[in-house]
Amino acid sequence: MLYMDYCATTPPYSEVIETISECMRIFYGNPSSLHRVGLEAEDMLRKARQVTASALGVKPSEIVFTSGGTESNNTALKGVSAAYRSRGRHIITSAIEHASVYEAARQLEADGYRVTFLPVDETGAVSVRDVEQAITKDTIMVSLMAVNNETGRIQPVEEVGRMLLQYPKIVYHVDAVQALGKIRTDVKAWNADLASFSAHKFRGPKGVGFLYRREGVNLVPLLAGGGQEMGLRSGTENVPVLVGMAKAVRMAVEKQPEATARMYGLRSILTERLKHLENVLLHGSPEAAGMAPHVVHFSCPGYKPEVVIHALEERGICISTRSACASGEETPSRVLQAMGLGREEAATGLRVSFSSEHTEQDMERMADELERVLNTISPKTGGRGR
Incomplete structure (x- = not known):
């Protein structure tokens, strides 16, 4: 075949499968537990965050573990819109975004936000000029994908990020799900405030991903609960799968x-x-x-x-x-x-x-x-x- x-989706690296299996067998504790078994799991979670952050050249505190690209994208759009609604209620995205951004934007539109869905040219690319011309005094967020998941068209996310430096109150989100391991993925060069990733797109396990959140960016969490992930994503962390994802991130970036x-x-x-x-x-x-x-x-x-x-x-x-x-x-x-x-x-x-x-x-x-x-x-x- x-x-x-x-x-x-991608077949996981054999090293990732082995890592997850070993971690499930040895580090089965709840990382929120105070006893030794829990503390060992917490240490593995900390190391997974460090490895992931190091691969991207960011701080461990800027990595929020999620269930994948869909949750990361929804957290970015809905979390920002709720956190910064006092600044305005206008969001800019494009007509070609993944459904997890496009439909989330439609939901926000139904909730009273104004959303601009930018057009693209015949090659499938958004224009930086169109992004800037769409900005108003009520704009709180721009969300664009790095690589279109259908056509593979690369979007000018770095150029948009450079332009948005003139608008420091606008939060910039990049959907990087199809980028990691395929093209240079540098959230700092993009000047991104938020960036979404999904492990199974770069030969990691399914059902896990992460959101890069630049230090200082506020989000209202989607899930209420025990306050895991710095209060941004409640729920017991799946430590073995997160450790496996961290290994896949490192391998994807190196290769x-x-x-x-x-x-x-x-x-x-x-x-x-x-x-x-x-x-x-x-x-x-x-x-x-x-x-x-x-x-x-x-x-x-x-x-x-x-x-x-x-x-x-x-x-x-x-x-x-x-x-x-x-x-x-x-x-x-x-x-x-x-x-x-x-x-x-x-x-x-x-x-x-x-x-x-x-x-x-x-x-x-x-x-x-x-x-x-x-x-x-x-x-x-x-x-x-x-």
Whole structure:
């Protein structure tokens, strides 16, 4: 099986699996308990926070452990909006954000906040100028993703962060879920006040992530309870999984420069092949530097995407339609429509995402099998051709 759906989830590093297993066996205590077993678990939790913070070049106190990207994003948007509502009730985000930002913003809109959903250009990028022009005296937050989870388009988060230095009262949040381990991820260079991460996107365990919160940024917590995570995220911490995530963070950051270069090479092979296939339209920037190295996104107008996916699966290849959260929907992609694509193209998007451990032969195989599938399936009905 050739698994090429790394944007949806990634296979954990074997070292991470071993670390979690060992930690579950030895450090099973509740880190809030005062006895020795609890204190040992608390020490492991402290070390996991230190390792995570060190990998990102931030302070341990600036790392808030969560259940993943969705909780981190919701905590950022809802926590900031509640903490700074006396300053204003205007939030700026974009039309292409992940559902956990987009829908959270819609909820805030229903609660009386004014939300500006910025447009993107035909390549899927937000304009720094549009961000600045949307700012008003009531703006309390800007939230943008570093890498779009459908198309792989890199967003100008560093340039936006630089511009926002002129507006010190605006809280800047970056959804970095698809960035860590793929592109340089530097929350300080981004001038981010908050940044969201999810472990299973960089070969860590599922159900765990973290929110970088710059020192001095206030948040109203989503969960009431025992006051864990510096009072920002109540609930007993899953110590073994957090330790495993910390290991995955360190490995992802250490491997990133070499992995990025290799993945760009693999991406080039696949995109060059797809450019010459009939009925295949590539999306995103034509400039490789504007795209994340691990994603190739394209449409096959006239073909049902689920039929193409299952036909490829029969040939031993796993890819996806769009965000895993919306992969079962038949409606056109909100992201692709924001890029100006028509309903048919926006409803037939396909996403290939891979790792640095894939090979040149894997890319060739993917292109070969896609070509065979498109020649086999009837483009009108989505069924088998003659």
